[in-house]
Amino acid sequence: GENVEQHPSTLSVQEGDSAVIKCTYSDSASNYFPWYKQELGKRPQLIIDIRSNVGEKKDQRIAVTLNKTAKHFSLHITETQPEDSAVYFCAAGEGGADGLTFGKGTHLIIQP
Amino acid sequence: ETGVTQSPTHLIKTRGQQVTLRCSSQSGHNTVSWYQQALGQGPQFIFQYYREEENGRGNFPPRFSGLQFPNYSSELNVNALELDDSALYLCASSLGRGDYEQYFGPGTRLTVT
Numbered sequence: 001g002e003n004v005e006q007h008p009s010t011l012s013v014q015e016g017d018s019a020v021i022k023c024t025y026s027d028s029a030s031n032y033f034p035w036y037k038q039e040l041g042k043r044p045q046l047i048i049d050i051r052s053n054v055g056e057k058k059d060q061r062i063a064v065t066l067n068k069t070a071k072h073f074s075l076h077i078t079e080t081q082p083e084d085s086a087v088y089f090c091a092a093g094e095g096g097a098d099g100l101t102f103g104k105g106t107h108l109i110i111q112p
Numbered sequence: 113e114t115g116v117t118q119s120p121t122h123l124i125k126t127r128g129q130q131v132t133l134r135c136s137s138q139s140g141h142n143t144v145s146w147y148q149q150a151l152g153q154g155p156q157f158i159f160q161y162y163r164e165e166e167n168g169r170g171n172f173p174p175r176f177s178g179l180q181f182p183n184y185s186s187e188l189n190v191n192a193l194e195l196d197d198s199a200l201y202l203c204a205s206s207l208g209r210g211d212y213e214q215y216f217g218p219g220t221r222l223t224v225t
Contacts, residue, residue, distance in 0.1 A: 001171070006154075032212045035122050043116075043202065043216040044155065075222070089154045095212045097168030102154030 002027040004092050006103025014111050015047075019080055019105045021091035024072045030092040033066060033073045034100065039086045047088075085110045086109070115128040115139055116205050116217035117186060124223045125193050133188045133220045138203035143167070144186040146178060149200040159188050190222075197225045 013019045025033075034049035050057045050064045050073065057064050061080075066073040077084055077091040087107050091100040115138035125131050137144050143162045147155035156169035159181035175191040184205075190197055200221050204214035 004154075034213070036216075043218045046213060046215060047215065072166065091154070093212070097160055097162075099147070099157030099160055099168060099170055100155075100214065103155065104154050105152075 001103040002030055002092055004101050004103045006090050006106060008106060009104065009108070010107045012109040012111055013080055013083065014062050016081060017080055019075075019077045019084070019108055021075045021088055021090070021108070022072060023074070023092075023103050024070075025092040025101075026071065027092070027094075028068075028071065029043075029094050030101075032095050032100075033063075033064070034091050034093075035075050036062060036089045036091065036102075037086045044089060060106075064109060074108055079111050080108075082110050082112065084108060116203060116215055117151055117199075118203055118217040118220050120220060121218070122221045122223075125225055127193055127195060129193050130189065130191045131193060131222060133190075133201050133203075133222070134185065135188070135203035135205075135217055136185045137203075138215055141205035141207055141215075142184050143206045143209050144184065145204045145206070147202045147204065147216075148172075148189045148197075149219070151199070155202055158188070159211075167209055172194070185210065189203060193224045195224050198222060 031052035036044035038044045063076040092102045095099040120133040145160040146158040149155040178216045
């Protein structure tokens with residue numbers, strides 16, 4: 001089955017700086033790569049996703065890049081703000097019946 | 113707000129008991145997936161229901177079972193509870209079986225003592 005590795009487990013950055021979280025996956029059949037943000041005690045919230053036919057996708061301060069050859073994808077957050085503090089999860093899937101395989105999460109801390 | 117709801121919010125059970133958790137999918141979504149999230153871990157896929165049938169299953173034993181109803185709401189049943197079943201149980205709905213985006217509910221926190 002699919003295996004997703006996520007790094008780092010904790011990331012502390014100064015407010016206004018950029019943050020990058022990296023994930024690798026093992027199953028070359030995976031073609032969908034979402035990122036979720038989970039604040040303490042709340043549900044995972046889908047913030048951005050990318051499909052295998054695209055190399056990069058941007059949404060305001062958030063971007064995701066995908067390298068299918070190397071089987072890795074990354075989340076980039078620019079101009080970080082205090083409300084970006086949360087746990088971020090990457091995931092991989094083929095879409096549909098097999099569900100999503102999640103990484104173990106990155107605790108992002110924005111220092112004022 | 114995503115529209116996926118779950119009940120109850122919290123639950124405490126004793127080892128060996130049985131539990132039923134409930135999920136109402138977002139309006140227009142006919143597919144529900146269930147995940148188990150242990151403390152400090154990412155969600156783990158349990159199974160998915162599409163049009164009242166189990167459509168896919170992760171690496172969970174048969175004592176984890178489910179149902180989906182004609183209105184697309186769903187139940188997760190866990191028999192013979194073990195201490196390791198203590199976790200946050202999340203359901204996620206999606207537009208269809210082949211649709212990618214999954215939107216999560218707030219979860220049910222299950223504690224087994």
